[in-house]
Amino acid sequence: MKHEYLLPFSGLEDGNHSFEFTIGQDFMELFPDTDAFFAPRVRVELEMVKSDRLMDMKFRFEGTAMSLCDRCLQEVEFPVSTTEKVVAKISAEATEVQEEDEFWVVPEKDSSLDLAPYFYEVLVLSRPMQLFCPENEKGESACDPRMLAFYQPRQQEDVAPEGDSRWAALAGLRDKMEE
Numbered sequence: 011m012k013h014e015y016l017l018p019f020s021g022l023e024d025g026n027h028s029f030e031f032t033i034g035q036d037f038m039e040l041f042p043d044t045d046a047f048f049a050p051r052v053r054v055e056l057e058m059v060k061s062d063r064l065m066d067m068k069f070r071f072e073g074t075a076m077s078l079c080d081r082c083l084q085e086v087e088f089p090v091s092t093t094e095k096v097v098a099k100i101s102a103e104a105t106e107v108q109e110e111d112e113f114w115v116v117p118e119k120d121s122s123l124d125l126a127p128y129f130y131e132v133l134v135l136s137r138p139m140q141l142f143c144p145e146n147e148k149g150e151s152a153c154d155p156r157m158l159a160f161y162q163p164r165q166q167e168d169v170a171p172e173g174d175s176r177w178a179a180l181a182g183l184r185d186k187m188e189e
């Protein structure tokens with residue numbers, strides 16, 4: 011596995027280090043099945059203090075990603091802006107990366123740490139639990155009214171036991187538009 015979200019820690023001297031990562035479209039190739047977000051544009055600054063076998067890390071995430079409106083399925087941007095602290099211990103005994111909240115154990119033999127799964131997690135958690143189209147200055151929702159009209163009665167019928175009923179509604183609407 012070789013991509014640009016690796017943190018090479020072997021050979022890193024004790025002291026302060028800074029790294030920078032850009033989470034862009036190529037990031038999505040690592041997570042082709044996700045529907046939590048798409049089109050990420052996030053800068054990650056990592057400040058690290060390495061001492062002996064500890065890496066004291068502070069990540070700053072700043073940018074945006076897109077997801078679908080929970081009401082009408084239009085594309086909506088959401089901010090990714092957070093600071094996270096992680097302390098990673100480099101261990102000669104560990105065989106795989108273990109993450110316990112902000113405390114990680116990293117196998118010494120790995121020589122570099124794959125940050126992609128962590129970045130993915132941060133982006134997923136940055137998506138608001140309920141994401142809607144923005145409102146204009148009059149407080150009117152920018153949600154697609156055709157979609158709302160189409161999909162709300164469907165939801166009440168409770169007719170889609172399999173899969174996500176919102177996607178079924180979207181597919182149905184597309185069929186209609188193509189007719």
Ligand SMILES: [Zn+2]
Pocket residue numbers: 079080081082083084142143152153154
């Ligand atoms: Zn909407």
